[in-house]
Amino acid sequence: MKRVALLGMPNTGKSTLFNRLTGSQARVGNWPGVTVDLATARVLVGGHMVELVDLPGLYDLHGFSEDELVARHFLEAARVDAIAVVLNASQIDRQLALALQLKALEVPTLVLLNMADEARRYGIEIDVERLGTGIGLPVAAISARFGTGVPEALAKLAHLLDTAPHPREASVRAALAEDHRREEEIEALLRDSVVVPERLSEQASDRIDRVVLHPWFGLPLFFLAMLAVFQAVFWLGSPMQGGVEALFEAVRRLALEPALAPLPVLLRGLLLDGVWAGMGTVAAFVPLIVVFFFFLAAVEDSGYLSRAAFLTDALMARLGLDGRAFVMLLMGFGCNVPAIMGTRVMRDRPMRLLSMLTIPMSLCSARLQVFVFIAAAVLAPARAPWVLFGLYVMSFAAVIVTALLFRGRFASAEPFVIELPPYRMPTMRQVWMRGWVEVKHFLRRATKFIFLGVIAVWLLTHLPSGAAPAGPDTIAGWIGSAMQPVLGPLGIDEKLAVALIFGFVAKEVVIGAFAVIYGLEGDALAAGLAQSMDWVAATSFMLFTLIYTPCLSTVATLRSESRSLGFTTLAVAWPLALAWAASFAFYQGMRALGF
Amino acid sequence: MTVRLPLSELAPGDRGVIAAVDGPEGLRKRLAALGFRAGRAVVMMRRGSLCGPLHVRLGTTDVALRPAEAAGVSLRPTETAGVSLLPAVAPAT
Structure with missing residues (x-):
């Protein structure tokens, strides 16, 4: 099997190409000498079975960001048969440098000129044949989004592999010394094979930016857009949610209850009220997550997220963070785990740790469920949207408090230099793929946690045998009572305390736990919950659930990304303290006001 | 003797030609990869409110960077972007 590394600068459509070539077959794996997981997939290229490795985006083979180090170490440690480097055709003037750096490694390299359509819109013409001759590498023009030119590019890659020598480790360091000579070479290549118009026409992106990045309207527009996305998620997700719930109830009534009737009572209870009820709870929320990630992928693909970073940087800089941290916080509203992994784009470790500390405060989709x-x-229907909106505000507030408190400890000198790519219409294929991969990822992780969590709850609420389910005589009841001196002042009773304990496993378990506890x-x-708490107690409970301790998957990610047990401990302990303080202030304050 | 002006001082809509890029090595490499090289034309598209980042354009690349980072890029103010391969579009005001 041959191994091909896929490389490119950020915003070149490298991941789009990877997805197009591999479908959703990609898996993540560990590599020697590399500190992060890389996506790989097997693809048939001509007569070769190829292991395609998607390396992180890099600007410079000799750069200092973690991603750049990962790419370099990979090339040095893993033997690659060929490199495919993706260049953005409309930015060829500055991207050729990377191709020339790779050429110096003396590994067979294919240059892929992506977004040729965008370059044409700028009036940039590239003579692909001439460029290939000039640079001394095979060059293919493609559109990763629409797939044009991809078969021809694969044919060129196959030809490259036919004639490739035995793979060896690249010596990146030896190639480093050559850097300064390259500028003249680039100028010559551009003069020879690229035609650039004297004056670029005004692009649609400029007109959009004039509105979206407006000094006064930019930020309010951004918050409105986010609010609209969340509204749309509910509007689309809720009816689907009802359908899934009905389906699970029907299966239980028509198939499972008759089939399981001969089993002993305790086992039947475990299967129906533990396993099946838990699975039904998970499944009912899948539509919501699907819709959420479709929207998030669309916003991300459109190029708006980097504008969000631009708009918010002035605020974030005061928190000791930067606009990229804000984008990751936004990602955290889908799921904290990928957001924490995404902080790798920040090169400065202190700032990266500070963002990792704040991201778990983002109201993720699991908490939203x-x-x-609740x-x-x-x-009351009139109050519910305001409380939900208030929780989002509290989520931001928790981020701000955390950042302000810890910014001294994680002080940073990280430069803020990011690209603002032109706006692109997200393709259905990309949005679908991204949404689907996220959902698959979420389900794989969530199902295991929820499954175990719900069974654990069922056992704790039904043992010792003979005790009334979830009653004060069960193990769970004992724990709930023991916690009362701490949680009582927050309006959180014994039953809710038990649900919170299982929220440690994964936040979404809280509802599965309700089903069993009640x-x-x-x-x-729903009716049972409404009887046991008023809106103040419910809001206090939600506030606590929002902030207290990241879920187990998030903690595991914090540990693996920070590689520090001390930091992980801080990231678990601090939110717990903040959650208690916030809920205490809210609950006691509201009661004092007479609510 | 040419008068040098830091990129961070440019007003929205103004353009200049880069004379030199100074700063820590990591920042210089990143700026170079994004197209900040001596002789390239650069246009100030807009300045973020509340002393926020600057939106500048080099050829077909739009970059957001903080004033502190832009201060290391010095310019020769000019009306024509003669040496640049990719002349930048003048932003509408």
Whole structure:
């Protein structure tokens, strides 16, 4: 099997190409000498079975960011048969440098000129044949988004592999000395094979930017856009959610209950009320997550997220963070785990740790599930959206407090220099693929946690045998009572305390736990919850759930990304303290005001 | 003797030609990869409110950077972007 490394600067469509070539077959794996997981997939190229490795985006083979180090170490440690480097054709003037750096490694290299359509819109003409001759490497023009030119590019890659010598480690260091000579070479190549118009026409992106990056309207527009996305997620997701719930209830009534009737009571209870109820709870929230990630992918692909970084940098700089941290916080509203992994784009370790400390405060989709459920069950329809909106505001507030408190400890000198790519219409294929991969990833991780969590809850709420389910005599009841001196002042009773304990496993377990603790499901569970707490207690509970301790997957990611047990401990302990303080202030304050 | 002006001082809509890029090595490499090289034309598209980042354009590349980072890029103010391969578009005001 041959190994091909896919390389390119950020915003060149490298990942789009990787997705197009590999479908959703990609897996992540460990590599010797490399500190992060890299996506790989097997693809048939001509007669060769190729292991395609997607390396992180890099600007400079000799750069200092973590991603650049990863790419360099990979090339030095892993034997590659060939390199495919993706260049943005409309920015060829500055991207050729990377191709020339790679050429110096003396590994067979294919240059892929992506976004040729965008370059044409600028009036940039590239003579691909001449460029290939001039640079001394095979060159192919492609559109990763629409797939044009990709078969021809693969044919060129196959030809490259046919004639490739035995793979060896590249010696990046030896190639370093050559850097300064390259500028003249680039100028010559550009003069020879690239035609650039005297004056570039005004692009659609300029007109959009004039509105979207407006000094006064930019930020309000950004917050409005985010609010609209969340509204749309509910509007689309809720009916689908109802459908899935109904399906699970029907299967239980028509198939499972008759089939499991002969089993002993305890085992039947475990299977129906533990396993099946838990699975149904997970499944009912899948539509919401699907819709959420479709929207997030669309916003991300459009190029708007880097504008969000531009708009928010002035605020973030005061927090000791930068606009990229804000973008990652936004990603955190989908799921904290990829957001924490995404902080790798920040080259400065202190700032990266500070963002990793703040991201778990982002109201992720798992917490949203819990809040939507409780809000629908307990709060008046007129009040529910405001409480949900308030929780988002509190989420930002928790981020700000955390950043301000810890910015001295994680002081940074990280430069803020990012590209603002032109706006691009997201393709359905990309949005679908991204959404689907995220959902698959979420389900794989969530299902395991929720499954174990819900069974654990069922056991704790039903043992010792003979005790009333989830009653004060069960193990869970004992724990809930023991926590009362701490949680009582927050308006969190014994039953809710038990649900919180299982929220440590994964936030979404909280609802699965409700189903078992109250012994109710669906509408009955909603009614049961509404009886046991008023809106102040419910909001206090949601506030606590929002901030207290990241879920187990997030903690695991914090540990693996920070490689520091001390930092991980801080990232678990600090939110717990902040959550208690916030809920205490809210609950006691509201009660004092007479609510 | 040419008068040098830091990029961070440019007003929205103004353009200049880069004379030199100074700063720590990591920053210089990143700026070079994004197209900040001596002789290239650069246009100030807009300045972020609240002393926020600057939006500058080099050829077909748009970059956002903080004033502190832009201060290391010095310019020769000029009306024509003679040496640049990719003349930048003048932003509408």
